[in-house]
Amino acid sequence: xxxxxxxxxxxxxxxxxxxxxxxxxxxxxxxxxxxxxxxxxxxxxxxxxxxxxxxxxxxxxxxxxxxxxxxxxxxxxxxxxxxxxxxxxxxxxxxxxxxxxxxxxxxxxxxxxxxxxxxxxxxxxxxxxxxxxxxxxxxxxxxxxxxxxxxxxxxxxxxxxxxxxxxxxxxxxxxxxxxxxxxxxxxxxxxxxxxxxxxxxxxxxxxxxxxxxxxxxxxxxxxxxxxxxxxxxxxxxxxxxxxxxxxxxxxxxxxxxxxxxxxxxxx
Amino acid sequence: xxxxxxxxxxxxxxxxxxxxxxxxxxxxxxxxxxxxxxxxxxxxxxxxxxxxxxxxxxxxxxxxxxxxxxxxxxxxxxxxxxxxxxxxxxxxxxxxxxxxxxxxxxxxxxxxxxxxxxxxxxxxxxxxxxxxxxxxxxxxxxxxxxxxxxxxxxxxxxxxxxxxxxxxxxxxxxxxxxxxxxxxxxxxxxxxxxxxxxxxxxxxxxxxxxxxxxxxxxxxxxxxxxxxxxxxxxxxxxxxxxxxxxxxxxxxxxxxxxxxxxxxxxxxxxxxxxxxxxxxxxxxxxxxxxxxxxxxxxxxxxxxxxxxxxxxxxxxxxxxxxxxxxxxxxxxxxxxxxxxxxxxxxxxxxxxxxxxxxxxxxxxxxxxxxxxxxxxxxxxxxxxxxxxxxxxxxxxxxxx
Ligand SMILES: Cc1ncc(COP(=O)(O)O)c(C=O)c1O
Numbered sequence: 015x016x017x018x019x020x021x022x023x024x025x026x027x028x029x030x031x032x033x034x035x036x037x038x039x040x041x042x043x044x045x046x047x048x049x050x051x052x053x054x055x056x057x058x059x060x061x062x063x064x065x066x067x068x069x070x071x072x073x074x075x076x077x078x079x080x081x082x083x084x085x086x087x088x089x090x091x092x093x094x095x096x097x098x099x100x101x102x103x104x105x106x107x108x109x110x111x112x113x114x115x116x117x118x119x120x121x122x123x124x125x126x127x128x129x130x131x132x133x134x135x136x137x138x139x140x141x142x143x144x145x146x147x148x149x150x151x152x153x154x155x156x157x158x159x160x161x162x163x164x165x166x167x168x169x170x171x172x173x174x175x176x177x178x179x180x181x182x183x184x185x186x187x188x189x190x191x192x193x194x195x196x197x198x199x200x201x202x203x204x205x206x207x208x209x210x211x212x213x214x215x216x217x218x219x220x221x222x223x224x225x226x227x228x229x230x231x232x233x234x235x236x237x238x239x240x241x242x243x244x245x246x247x248x249x250x251x252x253x254x255x256x257x258x259x260x261x262x263x264x265x266x267x268x269x270x271x272x273x274x275x276x277x278x279x280x281x
Numbered sequence: 282x283x284x285x286x287x288x289x290x291x292x293x294x295x296x297x298x299x300x301x302x303x304x305x306x307x308x309x310x311x312x313x314x315x316x317x318x319x320x321x322x323x324x325x326x327x328x329x330x331x332x333x334x335x336x337x338x339x340x341x342x343x344x345x346x347x348x349x350x351x352x353x354x355x356x357x358x359x360x361x362x363x364x365x366x367x368x369x370x371x372x373x374x375x376x377x378x379x380x381x382x383x384x385x386x387x388x389x390x391x392x393x394x395x396x397x398x399x400x401x402x403x404x405x406x407x408x409x410x411x412x413x414x415x416x417x418x419x420x421x422x423x424x425x426x427x428x429x430x431x432x433x434x435x436x437x438x439x440x441x442x443x444x445x446x447x448x449x450x451x452x453x454x455x456x457x458x459x460x461x462x463x464x465x466x467x468x469x470x471x472x473x474x475x476x477x478x479x480x481x482x483x484x485x486x487x488x489x490x491x492x493x494x495x496x497x498x499x500x501x502x503x504x505x506x507x508x509x510x511x512x513x514x515x516x517x518x519x520x521x522x523x524x525x526x527x528x529x530x531x532x533x534x535x536x537x538x539x540x541x542x543x544x545x546x547x548x549x550x551x552x553x554x555x556x557x558x559x560x561x562x563x564x565x566x567x568x569x570x571x572x573x574x575x576x577x578x579x580x581x582x583x584x585x586x587x588x589x590x591x592x593x594x595x596x597x598x599x600x601x602x603x604x605x606x607x608x609x610x611x612x613x614x615x616x617x618x619x620x621x622x623x624x625x626x627x628x629x630x631x632x633x634x635x636x637x638x639x640x641x642x643x644x645x646x647x648x649x650x651x652x653x654x655x656x657x658x659x660x661x662x663x664x665x666x667x668x669x670x671x672x673x674x675x676x677x678x679x680x681x
Contacts (some may be wrong), residue, residue: 068579068580069448069581070448070453070454070457070566070567070581072456072457072461072567073461073464074461079447086580091580116565117301117565118564118565118573118579119578120579121565121570122577122578123578123579143303144301144302144565144568145301145565146300146303146307148291148300149301167303167304167305168304169303169304169307171307171308171467172307172308176304176307176308191303191305194305194464194465194468195464196461199465
């Protein structure tokens with residue numbers, strides 16, 4: 015069983031939902047990333063999505079765009095990020111790590127080389143925003159052969175037939191984009207998320223995480239009521255943007271607040 | 282004779298092209314593809330497109346013999362396909378009319394566009410005014426500064442121009458911002474991409490709407506010269522004016538197709554926008570898999586060109602394919618070479634060309650002298666240079 019599968023079956027047995035924070039690797043500096051990952055786990059992260067910065071993040075809002083610019087200014091590359099995860103694994107053998115970004119850095123490294131290096135470093139999954147199932151079959155097969163889960167997006171615009179195509183390729187979990195927009199948008203509508211997830215679940219057996227637009231304990235708790243996992247990106251990155259002083263502790267505390275809101279008993 | 286038929290059903294031109302976008306946009310692209318397939322087979326749609334090209338754009342554009350310049354160069358006869366005489370001053374409007382008619386057919390009330398030189402932005406704002414659509418144009422902040430006349434023109438036409446401050450503040454960043462807008466407003470909005478790039482079906486439909494250039498050219502060559510040219514030369518940014526004139530010639534043997542990229546300060550300096558000439562590796566950006574200027578980590582490199590319309594790190598997938606199968610050749614002209622050709626055309630023919638088109642002229646200037654006077658080069662004069670006058674004046678140290 016993969017680390018991602020173990021995580022979800024442990025949570026499901028306990029009737030809990032996964033908390034998945036996102037940070038951009040190399041932001042505010044490459045030397046800080048591994049420490050921040052441990053801080054996220056201390057705050058209650060079940061899985062970490064580690065952003066791979068790209069010069070042209072066309073699906074991201076300003077917060078994650080700026081994070082990518084800071085990370086790239088420090089020379090953060092996919093190869094360095096793989097090394098960061100290997101270092102993280104020295105002290106954490108259990109928390110799954112999923113790389114999230116755009117296709118081109120992986121295309122440039124090559125899927126075969128990436129898959130081998132990622133598996134060796136203890137990377138559990140890869141989500142490339144601009145790689146829909148149409149283009150993914152051969153690439154996903156290489157990742158799977160290396161034990162790296164290809165993770166796909168579903169969207170409010172996704173018709174049921176496409177969900178089936180995603181189900182055939184996906185492993186680990188699928189990521190439902192809660193709204194039409196870029197990361198960090200603020201127009202989350204939980205009722206429509208709930209309705210769409212009910213429709214998608216007829217076609218997808220994997221756990222479904224929901225992200226985009228979750229900013230606080232209240233929205234996290236509302237989403238957790240309908241999803242298997244809650245993904246928080248821009249709001250965590252905003253915390254990073256506040257400066258390095260006390261950052262690890264602030265991340266742990268912020269995530270801890272979200273964690274308790276998700277876990278609090280429901281009437 | 283080989284029958285060229287690309288792209289395939291999935292939008293691939295050989296190993297290039299495809300659909301590399303976020304999930305949210307896929308259904309919109311599917312809808313666009315099926316609507317376009319219906320429209321191109323709908324005689325009423327095609328008749329309206331042709332009516333607009335004739336009466337609103339002023340087509341056919343002339344094929345003009347640049348006799349004095351040819352004589353001065355002392356070689357092949359250079360003919361110019363006068364896209365500069367179109368309404369709005371460039372080839373871009375052929376495409377925006379087609380796409381705006383599609384937008385209207387699809388019931389979209391709002392259109393967005395990215396622009397570099399501003400020509401596509403102007404052409405989009407123009408057709409939006411013509412068809413009563415709301416129009417937002419994204420433009421890199423650096424390009425807003427160097428193409429001021431076009432920015433004002435778009436505003437006169439009722440469009441909102443949004444300067445893009447992210448990344449290198451040029452065309453690629455404008456395209457990123459347009460994609461962000463589209464993913465947010467996908468239900469109400471039609472994205473008019475300005476070149477034969479982006480996710481399928483854009484490279485195909487932009488080509489089809491621009492192919493009128495080559496269709497006319499073939500007829501005009503037969504009528505006016507009595508034969509087809511030895512070479513067809515066009516500048517390549519994303520490649521829409523080039524594919525427009527190349528496409529009808531792909532299956533015609535004996536016609537060299539030459540695409541001219543922006544050589545900037547020289548391809549050897551690394552400061553250019555010439556992915557094909559420099560042999561850039563294949564990568565994924567803006568929905569397509571193409572030759573792409575990038576570093577060893579897959580990050581996109583800043584490009585340089587004197588002309589904003591060519592300042593783009595990628596190139597449309599069909600050009601990558603034509604390059605790979607060696608049906609077309611790709612070369613570069615530097616900033617300086619383009620400027621010399623620009624001044625030549627002003628002084629010998631009384632035509633002020635766009636800086637983009639001046640790259641194609643520069644290559645014709647390079648090859649014509651070694652050819653014989655009974656040979657023919659057609660240069661696609663993709664646009665006029667009014668928008669570039671402030672840039673040229675600045676280079677000459679003149680305050681306007
Ligand atoms: C006059 C002119 N020619 C050429 C181009 C380059 O575009 P493409 O390569 O798509 O023809 C532009 C772009 O702005 C332009 O304005």
